[in-house]
Amino acid sequence: WADAPGTARAVAADETPALSALAAEAARNEVLRIAKSGLPAELRTSAWNALRSTLGDAAIEAWLAPGGGYDLAKQRLRDTRTRNRLFCERVAATHTPEFSPQVNAAARTALKGTDPDRAAFVSTGYERAQQRDREVRAADTEHQQEVAARERDFVAALAATDPGGEVRTAAQWALRPGATDADVAEFFGYGWATGATLDLEGHRLRIADGETRRHHALTLLLRKALAAEE
Structure with a gap:
């Protein structure tokens, strides 16, 4: 012992x-x-x-x-250049050609371009492409649909209870005072996906x-x- x-x-x-x-x-x-x-x-x-x-x-x-x-x-x-590139990548991934063809094309063009091209897309190009897509959707009366009350209720539920902060913010923006059916449609078109992508990126970084x-x-x-x- x-x-x-x-x-x-x-x-x-x-x-x-x-x-x-x-x-x-x-x-x-x-x-x-x-x-x-x-x-x-x-x-x-x-x-x-x-x-x-x-x-x-x-x-x-x-x-x-x-x-x-x-x-x-x-x-x-x-770094600003990196943030611009990541923004363009995120937009290209979440704005589908079917719902936002102008935005998707502009984002992909910026990704293939230079740092100034991506900076221009972030500062003004994205907003301008969004507006062009909105005008096309507004003119397409044949496929225009009213947002049903149950869809608004679903977005309201996400705004209140979704575990992802970015999704909640996107849903709240879609239902902000003065928002229209087009805002709710855009939430389903890309706002939800964008918020979820940001939440996932944040989750992955926190784990890492x-x-x-x-x-x-x-x-x-x-x-x-x-x-x-x-």
């Missing part, structure tokens, strides 16, 4: 490297998950670069650390933020455990 404490320390010392290896594998898997996710390209590309680094686990650890590659990639998301912090904290704890064994 006298040797029990020493034996326990020896077992702990043997287990710590194994735990470190498991933590490193989990961290690498998290970076791989981000690389393969639906997060913005800046984050995915940065994650792939970390995975391909010749520094191995050290590169993964540095990427997850505060101020590392993940945080730097998130900072790039706030939490997992990044968790893996970094685990690395620090294991490092302290290794230091204590020395």
Whole structure:
């Protein structure tokens, strides 16, 4: 029994490297998950670069650390040019050619163009294309339909209870004082999809933020455990 404490320390010392290896594998898997996710390209590309680094686990650890590659990639998301590109991508994805052909075409043209082209679309092009689509829909009396009361009630329910803040905002805007049937129709045409896309993007980023912090904290704890064994 006298040797029990020493034996326990020896077992702990043997287990710590194994735990470190498991933590490193989990961290690498998290970076791989981000690389393969639906997060913005800046984050995915940065994650792939970390995975391909010749520094191995050290590169993964540095990427997850505060101020590392993940945080730097998130900072790039706030760059105006990046924000403009993401806006154009979101519009092209949520404004279908069937409901908003002018907006969809303008967004795709901007994506194929230059940074100034995308900036122009964000500042004025989107609104102008929206107006052209509205005019076409207003003139198409053959296919014009009144928004039923039950559809307004459904939008009102989303405005009050949808778990996504962006969807609630879009629904509330569709029912704002002075809004018409066209506003409700536009909510079903693209407002709902746009809000849901923004909510999903925010959810994915929050998960990535939490997992990044968790893996970094685990690395620090294991490092302290290794230091204590020395």
